Amino acid sequence: MNPEIGQFAILLALALAVYQSASGLLGAGLRGPRLMASASSAALAQAAALIVAFGVLVMAYVESDFSLAVVAGNSNSLKPLLYKIAGAWGNHEGSMLLWALMLGLFGGLVALFGRNLPTTLRARVLGVQGLVGVAFLLFIALTSNPFARLDPPPLDGRGLNPLLQDPGLAFHPPMLYVGYVGFSVTFAFAIAGLIEGRIDAAWARWVRPWALAAWIALTLGIAFGSWWAYYELGWGGFWFWDPVENASLLPWLAGAALLHSAIVVERREAMKAWTVFLALLAFALSLLGTFLVRSGVLTSVHAFANDPARGVFILAILTLTVGGSFALFAWRAPALKASATFAPVSRETALAVNNLLLTSAALAVLIGTLYPLVVSALAGDAISVGPPYFNFVVGALFLPLLLLVPFGPMMAWKRGDIAAAAGRLWVAAGLALLAGLATLALQSRGPWMAAFGIGLAAWLICGALSDLAERVRLFRVPLTVSLARLTGLSGAAFGSTLAHLGAGVTLAGIIGATAWQAESIKAMHPGDVAEVGPYSVLLEDVVPVTGPNYTADQARLRLERGGSFVLTMTPERRFFPAGRSMTTETAIHTTGLSDIYAALGEKTADGGGWTVRLHYKPLAPWIWLGAIVMALGGLCSLADRRLRIGAPARRAVPAVAAPAE
């Protein structure tokens, strides 16, 4: 297809975005029904134009049209089809177009599914979304045109960075972007709500599904990225506190806080200003993440050679968005009065504490991430803030948070009873204590902290299950009645249980993989045996293999446990001629309870041996399993009937909300 069509589609989308923002915001201000309706049409048309633009780009990659600079720079005719397609967003220009596409799609979804929203609110939401779209489409058109031509075109492309030639590339960036961009919808709702001066239960009910969708995508995107780093980078780590990882964690933390505080607005009409603030914050942090990745101002494994002009442009978008939205917030938020009060011991307080701890953690991660930048600007010293800082601070803030999680759902709204909640949690507490003590007794090595961590994970898991048991009145009514109650439970109830349970599973995985991992890094000749954890690994030989666009040395490692053969692992070291670079292809054998991880390194100096890296990581698969469970929890909440079906019209101010002083 002709790339100029794509170029044209981007400009068309830009024009439509301008129209969408003008018609949405002006139409709502002037109460013009036709103008407001046309904002919806513009949103749908913009989404369509961006689908065309992105489609043209993907086709150019599939057809290896090297007259396009991005294709020539990042693709190669020998590359497998999957990586040709995924390569479309494996570079700056393409990924920005993907960003804009997601933004357009979310705008289209609001136009499609927002029919039950009040017309002015929908028009304003679309108007704000249009504004964000204008900013990013201008950015693409002015600094990052994916359809720039090369004349004359080269015969073949330079190829995609081999580290990116992985199925992970097909899922990780799009998922992450759905998450980042999803928060633009909650942002637009917050701005629209502030303009209208009405933040109430109905508003929260409309915002929550979008926040949930964004948070689910971000959870999966981060987990994918972490898993990808784990198996691709070849040194067995799963989280590096790298600035770009932090940048994805920040909106995740703010989003998690937002999910919880929106419940308070929905159920109790309290914490309104705070919830709006979080909605603004989540998107501001998403933009900050985009800025950090795209500007290259921080040293990061994700940093690519970059054009500073782009960084300045995104910084300008960030400043305008954050400055404008927070100024609006400062102006309008004081008018948002809570219509209900609550006692210091209540579900509301529990959620407020959850929010404070989550945002404190986000703040601490933000400070640690930006601190090197500040120091180098002010003092000129190059410093780095590494894992010790993040592990300590985030650990210290998450400890009380995770300890309190099981109490939250047990608390009644408005006025709770700690003693009663504790009474329902003693089984979970007992099991958690047992798990901790058993770990302490069984572990041959590893710090006592690890046993405490496992106890904490068990506390989260058992606490979440007790909540479910409590809801179905397990063992207090006949089992059939319990089962009937179980099927009648709301999606949100399952959602919170699963999400909290997933957090426990992930925590157990992190503890196991860091506290009890065993590793062996040594030079091995064929016939040598290495012992790692309960396994012994024999290097049989190293053979050359050929892939579609690489050649590789493949080690054949015979894995034995307790003297019996398990399987042969085949880690590879690949050489890509197109980019003249190497990658490590790890081999991982998982039992579901532990991973054994093998990576092949360099040839030794004498030429006959190879460096072989082996890790035994107990519970490591649980890190990602837990994330999937958390995301499933989010999906259950998203499927809740209350959110799905006819979000009811605005209620009048509830008559029964009078505080009992």
Add this chain to the structure above:
Amino acid sequence: MTRKQRRFAFLAGGLAILGLAAALVLFALRDTIVFFYGPGEAMARLESGELRPGQRVRLGGLVEGGSVHIVKDGPVTFAVTDGNATVPVSFVGLLPDLFREGQGVVAQGSFTDGRQFAADEVLAKHDEKYMPPEVAQALKDSGRWKEGEAGEAVPAKAAP
């Protein structure tokens, strides 16, 4: 409890949590930050005693051509240079895939008493054309940097 007292309790509780977070951040920042030096600056600071052996630092520069040695069951050794000063580095572990002679590198670890650098982490980058900003700065400081060099760097030796 009156409305006023209740509000005060919430404010105090919230501020206490925020204060705790701030204290944690300040405490951890003071103790865990790691400075970055080029080989020349690191050596100068070792001489003057500003940098003690055993103190964690990041060392960045170029991997000196011909300096990489991989020994059976021993550490990998290589030298990091900024063109003027050179620091010998030893590292136990697998080198990142983009590690090459003549390329920029960042090693994290500490100096031993013998002016040797014991690294426990050698950083890899996604992009072979990318030069960590600190390395670029260190090279500029030592006068070895030519504009446009980062974009033109060609692997000194095609591995393997």
